[in-house]
Amino acid sequence: MSASASSTPSRFHNWLRLLVFLRPHLPRFLSGQFFGVLNALTSLALMKGVPKIWDSVFGVQGASLSEVFTLITMVPVIMIVRALTSYLNTYLTSWVANRIITDIRQKVFEHLQKLSLDFYSKANVGDLISRITSDCQQAQSAITTVVNDMVRHPITLLTVATALLVKDWQFSLAAVVLAPLCILPIAIYGRKVRRSSRLHQESQGEIVSRLHENITGARVVKAFHMEPYEAKKFGETSYRQFALQMRIVRSVNILSPLIEIVASLGAMAALLYAFQRGMRSGDFWELLLGIFFLYDPIKNLSKLHTTIQKSLASTDRILSILDTVPSIADAPAARELPPIRDALEFRDVSFRYDAKWVLQNVSLRIPHGKTIALVGPSGAGKTTLLNLLLRFYDPTRGAMLMDGADLREGALLSLRRQIALVSQDTVLFNDTIRNNIRYGRMDASEAEVIEAARRAHAHEFVLHQPNGYDTVVGDKGVKLSGGQKQRLAIARAILKNPAILLLDEATSALDTESERVVQQALDELIRGRTVVVIAHRLSTIQRADLIVVLDGGRIVEQGTHAELLARDRLYRRLHDLQFR
Numbered sequence: 278m279s280a281s282a283s284s285t286p287s288r289f290h291n292w293l294r295l296l297v298f299l300r301p302h303l304p305r306f307l308s309g310q311f312f313g314v315l316n317a318l319t320s321l322a323l324m325k326g327v328p329k330i331w332d333s334v335f336g337v338q339g340a341s342l343s344e345v346f347t348l349i350t351m352v353p354v355i356m357i358v359r360a361l362t363s364y365l366n367t368y369l370t371s372w373v374a375n376r377i378i379t380d381i382r383q384k385v386f387e388h389l390q391k392l393s394l395d396f397y398s399k400a401n402v403g404d405l406i407s408r409i410t411s412d413c414q415q416a417q418s419a420i421t422t423v424v425n426d427m428v429r430h431p432i433t434l435l436t437v438a439t440a441l442l443v444k445d446w447q448f449s450l451a452a453v454v455l456a457p458l459c460i461l462p463i464a465i466y467g468r469k470v471r472r473s474s475r476l477h478q479e480s481q482g483e484i485v486s487r488l489h490e491n492i493t494g495a496r497v498v499k500a501f502h503m504e505p506y507e508a509k510k511f512g513e514t515s516y517r518q519f520a521l522q523m524r525i526v527r528s529v530n531i532l533s534p535l536i537e538i539v540a541s542l543g544a545m546a547a548l549l550y551a552f553q554r555g556m557r558s559g560d561f562w563e564l565l566l567g568i569f570f571l572y573d574p575i576k577n578l579s580k581l582h583t584t585i586q587k588s589l590a591s592t593d594r595i596l597s598i599l600d601t602v603p604s605i606a607d608a609p610a611a612r613e614l615p616p617i618r619d620a621l622e623f624r625d626v627s628f629r630y631d632a633k634w635v636l637q638n639v640s641l642r643i644p645h646g647k648t649i650a651l652v653g654p655s656g657a658g659k660t661t662l663l664n665l666l667l668r669f670y671d672p673t674r675g676a677m678l679m680d681g682a683d684l685r686e687g688a689l690l691s692l693r694r695q696i697a698l699v700s701q702d703t704v705l706f707n708d709t710i711r712n713n714i715r716y717g718r719m720d721a722s723e724a725e726v727i728e729a730a731r732r733a734h735a736h737e738f739v740l741h742q743p744n745g746y747d748t749v750v751g752d753k754g755v756k757l758s759g760g761q762k763q764r765l766a767i768a769r770a771i772l773k774n775p776a777i778l779l780l781d782e783a784t785s786a787l788d789t790e791s792e793r794v795v796q797q798a799l800d801e802l803i804r805g806r807t808v809v810v811i812a813h814r815l816s817t818i819q820r821a822d823l824i825v826v827l828d829g830g831r832i833v834e835q836g837t838h839a840e841l842l843a844r845d846r847l848y849r850r851l852h853d854l855q856f857r
């Protein structure tokens with residue numbers, strides 16, 4: 278899903294794919310188009326009716342008062358029909374267009390939920406956000422216009438042009454000869470708009486991603502005094518977008534005046550022609566009205582072309598997300614993994630994210646109910662081991678087993694239901710404390726939430742929050758201390774009550790008091806479960822049933838604390854470095 282994917286030749290095909298989303302709304306769409314057709318026919322009625330009224334009022338036909346009156350009332354009647362049908366046409370088709378984009382956005386979001394972590398680790402956050410916001414917006418306005426105009430205007434064009442031909446073919450033919458003059462600039466500028474629009478959308482993504490990076494990295498930016506550098510970088514992107522926007526504005530806005538100039542030349546020629554032929558005024562009115570009613574459809578249909586071009590770039594960027602296949606998904610014959618009874622196992626597992634091997638020939642049995650501590654220098658592959666257990670990734674070689682069954686053959690949900698992850702960067706959502714604890718088990722009762730909070734030693738401090746369990750914790754939980762956030766995460770895991778617990782212990786030390794409470798909460802959480810913990814605390818390591826020492830993606834040692842100390846190798850060195 279790189280940016281260059283947007284220049285594939287299957288663009289138009291992509292746009293047609295969007296129409297699949299139209300299917301559920303077909304009745305509404307068709308009624309909208311029906312009113313559009315009626316609306317188009319009112320143009321023909323006016324073209325034919327008004328000259329008749331003109332002639333009767335100005336006495337060419339010598340009509341009676343009642344005849345004139347009947348004719349005159351036709352005008353407001355037609356205008357009422359015209360207004361009503363125009364309103365209904367626009368309302369119904371706009372409804373459909375807006376709804377299509379809402380459906381697509383929902384579908385893209387749902388698809389994002391299915392995509393695996395490898396997608397997120399490579400994705401550019403700003404670019405993704407801009408695809409779902411501004412690209413959808415772009416496509417939305419384009420589709421509204423297209424859907425609105427696609428039937429009404431061609432029908433007006435067809436009926437009015439036919440009427441004109443029948444009325445005076447020489448006059449109409451002359452108009453047809455002039456038409457290509459209008460179309461030439463449209464073709465030229467349409468291409469320009471298309472090219473600039475794509476670049477513009479891409480630069481929009483760039484702006485959002487710069488913003489995202491800058492805001493999330495604000496601490497570093499300030500600490501290193503890089504504000505001027507950041508402002509300059511942002512300015513470059515921003516002004517590039519300005520230039521692109523102006524290129525689009527120039528191309529789009531040159532079109533209407535061009536068409537108007539051509540039209541005025543046409544009017545001049547028409548007057549000359551009428552004078553030469555000694556035409557009656559009613560007839561001339563008819564021709565003039567015909568040309569007038571043609572102008573709008575031609576103008577809009579020409580814009581339609583550029584609108585479609587503009588929307589193609591956006592729809593392509595949206596659809597390319599839907600085209601990304603989740604790398605971890607249930608196999609067709611995936612079966613439920615029953616609750617763990619015996620053991621988790623790494624069987625000769627090797628793994629790489631990209632070119633470099635991160636784990637090599639790891640074999641490890643984790644008996645159910647035991648606590649395994651993973652120890653090793655940074656980059657040794659500890660987090661990767663947890664990632665494989667959660668099936669965030671599948672092993673490149675070898676297999677992950679639960680009670681002897683390959684995880685790849687089981688349903689993802691049946692695995693993840695059995696696991697809770699408590700990681701050092703505690704993720705809280707900007708929601709109430711209650712909902713943060715219930716995250717993962719939204720059906721939990723109030724009593725269960727409070728019980729979990731109590732066991733996580735969180736109940737006390739939650740009650741001291743301004744609104745208790747209804748307190749909103751702020752973006753990423755900024756309103757809470759580190760220890761409090763950890764205890765909420767622990768409460769969340771306790772409530773989920775998983776058989777398997779994956780723990781990524783915080784490296785940053787809490788103050789002694791918080792440390793003690795968090796430790797108590799963890800003790801409560803660990804009891805009776807299979808635990809794999811990336812351990813940084815001596816107490817955790819000492820209590821583990823088995824310590825596994827990783828280095829460079831391999832298991833270099835394993836044993837109990839005492840055994841490993843006695844062996845005097847890597848574990849001993851790490852231990853002395855960290856805890857002496």
Ligand code: ADP
Nearest residue numbers: 398630631635654655656657658659660661662
């Ligand atoms: P640890 O948790 O022991 O510090 P990790 O499992 O996080 O080690 O990382 C092991 C190696 O894998 C490191 O060299 C790291 O750079 C690499 N790595 C981790 N995550 C990714 C990723 N998403 N893409 C590519 N390489 C990664």
